[in-house]
């Protein structure tokens with residue numbers, strides 16, 4: 001059963017957070033995590049982001065996607081307004097970093113982000129967000145303002161026991177590398193993105 005395995009306070013450049021690791025195993029090297037701002041008021045709707053891991057964007061500052069700036073924006077937002085980032089170990093929309101790099105290699109040949117996954121025999125998006133809902137329940141969060149542009153994440157909350165109070169858009173302006181990736185997100189996945197920043 002998923003449970004809190006460890007937690008500690010960590011000061012960061014973007015704020016002081018409590019970082020909590022969740023797993024059903026105490027020897028899990030890749031646990032899901034919650035990054036919780038100190039000033040979070042759990043008696044009101046909590047600002048929450050479900051964020052899927054992207055090592056290329058968040059650690060290596062890749063310009064192919066907007067995951068790094070989105071994560072930083074979400075952390076800065078919760079530092080100011082209270083809230084929780086649920087960091088999910090779903091690298092590459094849950095196909096893993098090896099397959100994501102294979103997909104990137106196909107993208108170099110002209111396939112878009114969805115076509116590349118499909119050509120590898122993998123789903124366009126292999127994620128489920130039940131585990132994020134489970135984590136909110138463990139944290140006893142009853143109502144959320146969800147920081148996302150992804151309608152699928154909103155649907156998971158709407159269909160859960162947690163109340164969706166509002167959506168907080170989290171759109172990062174495209175650069176020349178990320179523009180086609182973001183356009184595919186809007187066209188294929190129906191992401192709620194403003195055209196002017198694509």
Ligand SMILES: Nc1nc2c(ncn2[C@@H]2O[C@H](COP(=O)(O)OP(=O)(O)OP(=O)(O)O)[C@@H](O)[C@H]2O)c(=O)[nH]1
Nearest residue numbers: 050051052053054065090091092093113148149150
């Ligand atoms: N397979 C694949 N995954 C990618 C690619 N680019 C980024 N990703 C992954 O896409 C995921 C993006 O996660 P999120 O930012 O949480 O989710 P999102 O669906 O974009 O929704 P919001 O950001 O909430 O609007 C991460 O797991 C990235 O590793 C790609 O070209 N191919």
Ligand SMILES: [Zn+2]
Nearest residue numbers: 054057065067
């Ligand atoms: Zn990314």
